[in-house]
Amino acid sequence: MYFLSLLHFLKDENPDLFYAVPWSYGTLGLLVAAEIQIVPAKKYVKVEYKPAHSMDEVIKVFSEEITKKSGNEFVEALMYNKEEAVVMTANITDNAEESKVNSIGNFWKPWFFKHVQSYLRTGPGVEYIPLRQYYHRHTRSIFWELQDIVPFGNNLLFRYLFGWMVPPKISLLKLTQGETVRKLYEQNHVVQDMLVPLGKLRESLNCFDKELDLYPLWLCPFLLPSVPGLVHPKGNKDEMYVDLGAYGTPKRKGFHFVETTRRVEEYVRSVHGFQMLYADSHMTREEFRQMFDHTLYDNLRDKLGCKKAFPEIYDKISKAARI
Structure with missing residues (x-):
């Protein structure tokens, strides 16, 4: 048995939840409303x-x-x-x-x-x-x-x-799609967004070229704040990151969907980068925890009794969970 309660959280009100909910994929609770900042539209x-x-x-x-x-x-x-x-x-x-x-x-x-x-x-x-x-x-x-x-x-x-x-x-x-086409598509098609530090952009581009040879490649910058939670820079300062978006059929000879994806994931972990979790992830649970800081997340899961109601993030997004 578990109980539901409605909580309101801001930076200075239930701050643990404020920082832990992003990237938690519905494993800490259900987000029923959110306040967002808007700006005037122009033509x-x-x-x-x-x-x-x-x-x-x-x-x-x-x-x-x-x-x-x-x-x-x-x-x-x-x-x-x-x-x-x-x-x-x-x-x-x-x-x-x-x-x-x-x-x-x-x-x-x-x-x-x-x-x-x-x-x-x-x-x-x-x-x-x-x-x-x-x-x-x-x-x-x-x-x-x-x-x-x-x-x-x-x-x-x-x-x-x-x-x-x-x-x-x-x-x-x-x-x-027939079953045969679907399997061929899964084995030869990539949809990945990897977030890497701007300072590692050159070697990240070389990694993607070596492993995938997949173009166009999308580069989209974002500022990663130094705050608690699952995703934050390695140091104590905000850091500029780049989303590398790879979508399509790799041309690299010897491409193998699982093995290649795991090598890219390993590289991204090595530079303290992150994988967008809508994509196929082939990391083990331990590797996933190495990439994403579970410290605050685990504390809240225990404190709020979430284990009785929701699975862990890994159990929702891993390749095994999507079969």
Whole structure:
């Protein structure tokens, strides 16, 4: 038997819960409401495209843009091979140069990642994207996964005639998959987001290239605060991290889904990085606890009697739990 109680928590009210709930995946309780900060919306997002043609240049431009004092509201980069990427910075605005407005969400438009790639050839550029369409910039092509499903999907004729049909619903794709196709997909397809310190970006890119050879590769920065909980920097200071998003079919010869994923997971642990838990995880329980700090989490599980009601995080997200 277990009892339910409604708790309110802030940084200074039930702070243990405030810091332990993120990443706990419903294993400390059920989150029934949350207060979030919002900012006023504006009509457009001004996007600046900065191509880079060597890994040194990629890291230099990317690092400068996420640490500059004037700040950017959005920063991301798409790597198209080990030595080429386009770094994008963006800020919301109500004012736009009409000749530079690009409604990328229209179904006849090129897929966004293909549009971005064109700047490697044409050089730096600036354009204005309607706000909602910017937020859905990777939706139509499911990042770049749709090219594996519909290889000709970015063809001009296909976009004009059938572009309104994409993206297909993921639930429909799964429903129409046979068992053989599903197993082949699981054995040869990667969806991983690994969070690594900015200072380890170069060797992380080399690791992903060596193990996966999977491009485009998504680079998305975020500031990891030094606070208690499952995920925090190794030291006592806030630290800039980078999400490396790998989605698709690796081209690296000798790729083996489980063995390769475990090697990448081992590397990420070695640099005090983290794996996004919606992805397939092949870590053991001990390795998982090495990656994620369970100190506060375990204390709350004991204190609140959660063990009688909820499984541990590992028992919810491990590969064995998803079969």
